[in-house]
Amino acid sequence: MSANEYIPIRVSTLRGDLKIPFDAYVKVASKHILFCRQGDSFEGDRLVRLKKKKLKKMYILPEHEEPYRRYISESIEAAFDNNSDKSIEDRAAVIQGAQQAAAEDVMENPEDQHSYHLAKKGSAKYVEFILNNSEATKSILAIKNADNDLAHHGVTVSTLALGIAKELGVVESQPQLLDQLILGSLLHDFDHYHSGIPYSLPLQEMTDEQRVIYLAHPQSGVDRLKNLQHFDQLVLKIILQHEELINGSGFANKMLEKDLDPLVLTVSTANAFDRYITFQNVPVKDALKTMLIEKMGLYPLAQMKALQLALKNQGVITS
């Protein structure tokens, strides 16, 4: 089999306890090596090992493409089924992976309308999963983003944003925008996917050149998407404005609170919080405290209080 006949698949789609009906290969120095055999599963430390290696793609043989597609759709369907006999942790793992893969698909090929619509549909289902299962938020947030993955960060931000939105009454007042809130959160750092800068570093640890790229990422993100008609307005607004701060000291356009959409501020608040817990390894409770003190006057107090309440009500923190 020549190297270019193998079909790439996303590691993020390989979650859960189902046995895989295909052989999965890794590519090492242009050679494909069998990593997980047909009939095995991706449970346990297998995924952790892959994540630690920051491996995003694996490979399958062309004759296994059909069983692979079936495996993906069956595991996602079973995970979204509220009558499922699977544990909420297993369901959350599959759904988290599906959302991560959907974000990666759109970020890799934003011009592909089909991927965008699939991601939007998945986001609507995600809203239902989170709102209808009391342990869902906790289970999703318990999945560690070991390699500071950008799409995983997007899934975490989307989950926190939905929690805040729920506390602020948005589920009742703007239910039609919740799928866009999720999708915008998944894609908010779209520019980092292409610029390749070390986005998880604190600003002061970046080189001058990296800092310039970082401070432009919201604007560069929407610039990369111009002329694409299928992106929703709120999704674009989230990408452009998620680093703005209410006192005008944010970037890329130093906007003020009165000009910012509250839904965008929800994503900004969730994003700042996940930068603490994922990129700086600050424990959840300390991150809340730090944010309330260090970021005072930068995010609306109502959004921060809603975040605190959401974490409490979803059982992520106890007091």
Ligand SMILES: [Fe+2]
């Ligand atoms: Fe950002």
Ligand SMILES: [Fe+2]
């Ligand atoms: Fe971010």
